[in-house]
Amino acid sequence: MARESQAFQREPLVSSEHEVVALVAHELRHPLTAIEAALPLMDAPQPETRQKARRVVERQVMYLRRLVDDLLDAERARRGTLQLETRAIDFRSIVADVVSMFRARVQERGVDVAKEAPTRPVVVRGDPVRLQQVVANVLDNAVKHTPPGGSVRVHLATHAAHAVLTVRDTGDxxxxxxxxxxxxxxxxxxxxxxxxxxxNVARRLVELHRGRIQAHSAGAGQGAEFVIALPMAER
Ligand SMILES: Nc1ncnc2c1ncn2[C@@H]1O[C@H](COP(=O)(O)OP(=O)(O)O)[C@@H](O)[C@H]1O
Ligand SMILES: [Mg+2]
Structure with a gap:
């Protein structure tokens, strides 16, 4: 009886471990397949073909790098060993940098991205690299889940001593x-x-900044909204 209930409790964990391994293997396979296909083309006689193949390899290696970094961060988040290098920063510039990083991709995808921000600095104490990672994650999701013709609205405001970033999409x-x-x-x-x-990593990072991240959606096909609130730096 005791053994039975133990086995019962253990089962969901084992199956989720299997699921994690399957998910990671599946995600790694796509970039590897693309690189394998591009490699022979790097010796092609036409320079354009070689150049194209090189770009595929570069893009896929970047993607692999991000996957592995994300995995390491997820493990650090689990152990509580993520660390911040904080300083006073204008959150507007973080948001602007991330939005401009996404410009080419959203254009290619046919999604409209609009950004609104206050005219005055929105100063928070934070790790610029980590905050950029948080905003990029949320924006990446919004773009990924919004079909062509849809829109993503990035809105920064201040409210009750907090910087409040809202990313709303009209997608899935x-x-x-x-x-x-x-x-x-x-x-x-x-x-x-x-x-x-x-x-998961974004929420841990926001919490390390003493902030909050929340998600809202009215359901499938109704779009989604993510709200990140960070305490503003004392003046
Ligand atoms: N903007 C969004 N619209 C619809 N679903 C979303 C959105 N953002 C996140 N999600 C859901 O949350 C899940 C977890 O997101 P995330 O942790 O970024 O993982 P991933 O992007 O690798 O799937 C997604 O798989 C998706 O189901
Ligand atoms: Mg994501």
Whole structure:
């Protein structure tokens, strides 16, 4: 009886470990396949073909680098060993940098991105690299889950001594049964690839900044909204 209940308790953990391994293997396979296909083309007689192949390899290696870095961060988040190098920064510049990083991709995808921010600095104490990572994760999701013709609105404001960033999209939305779990590690659902760890790491990083991140969606097909609130630096 005791053994039985132990086995029963253990089972979901084992199956989720299997799921994690399957998910990671699946995500690694795509870039590897693309690199394998590009390698022979790097010796092609036409310079354009060689150049194209080189760009594929560069892009896929970058993607692999991000996957591995994300995995390491997820593990650091789990152990509580993520570290910040904080200083006073204007959160507007972080948001502007990330939005401009995404410009080419959203144009290619046919998604409209609009950004609004206050005219005065929005100073927070934080790690610029980590905050950029948080905003990029949320924006990446919004773009990934918004079909061509849709839009993403990035809105920065201040409210009650907090910098409040809202990223709202008109895309796939999040079903009510999925919504409570999206910040858990290795929760991946719906369109686009991914390991399902971006939001988990983002939430940990926001919490390390004494902030909060919340998700809202009226359901499938209804778009989604992510709100990040960070305490502003004392003046
Ligand atoms: N803007 C969004 N629209 C719809 N679903 C979203 C959005 N952002 C996050 N999600 C859901 O949350 C899950 C977890 O996101 P994330 O942790 O970034 O992992 P990944 O992007 O690798 O799937 C996604 O798989 C998706 O189901
Ligand atoms: Mg993601």
């Amino acid at each position: 939305g999040i079903p009510p049964d999925v919504l409570p779990h999206i910040f858990e590690p290795f929760r991946h659902h719906g369109n686009g690839g991914g390991l399902g760890i971006g939001l």
